[in-house]
Amino acid sequence: MSKRHESKHKIDRRLGVNIFGRPKSPVNKREYGPGQHGQRRKGKMSDFGTQLRAKQKLKGSYGDITEKQFKRIYTEASRMKGDTSANLIGLLESRLDAVVYRAKFVPTIFAARQFVNHGHVKVNGRRVNIGSYRLKAGDVVELKESSRQLTIVLEAAGLAERDVPDYIQVDHGKGVASFTRVPTLSEVPYPVQQEPNLVVEFYSR
Structure with a gap:
């Protein structure tokens, strides 16, 4: 393990x-x-x-x-x-690593932090490698073209254990997610209360 x-x-x-x-x-x-x-x-x-x-x-x-x-x-x-x-x-929920995780680009929040740190993610066309980067409503998160076919990305998109929440619009085929709004507590899909x-x-x- x-x-x-x-x-x-x-x-x-x-x-x-x-x-x-x-x-x-x-x-x-x-x-x-x-x-x-x-x-x-x-x-x-x-x-x-x-x-x-x-x-x-x-x-x-x-x-x-x-x-x-x-x-x-x-x-x-x-x-x-x-x-x-x-x-x-x-x-x-406005953190970049949280949005990468919620968008199902990676399987875990831990993987999201590492994924961002390793430079796989762009925000509004610019590479950002800081997991705590604060997103604003309307910001677009995009995976680098060379990162979209990584095994971890392809497997995460198919996970049945969680869904992408309504405040994130995602196109896994293009590796793009839009952070549409800051969510309320009831909108965030926490596994536990x-x-x-x-x-x-x-x-x-």
Whole structure:
């Protein structure tokens, strides 16, 4: 098993949910934490524990985001007009690596970050290799012509475990996706329930 798969599976088992919606997640067989005492870790969770778990679930859904990066995104969301939890989801889903993943150009959010970093993606005709690059409504994401026939791209397009959400229009044949609008929480196809309001409470303490 690759280190990357081990990492994803550890996140799933620690949180007790199939956070990436993958069919091979160990949580599909065992809904308890890792280790010999994993089954004992039940009991009423404190408010802090509930908020921390919500933050870990949301942060984990976007792969390799560090705590420092995630808190910076939260701080930006809190300074914007409107509901902070809605702003937080909007900022996360506007990331280039998130859009590459949602468009089914790659199979996982981890692969999306690496795919962007390796220079396979253009935004509005210009190459961008930063996964956290912020897209605006109407921006067009395009795969390099030489990257469209990569095995990882062809396999991802055929995955039946998830669909492309309505706020992204994609043509897999041409390797082009358009980010039509910033989505609301209910539009984002998270495999597990996310509670950004609890994330806001966590950072507001």
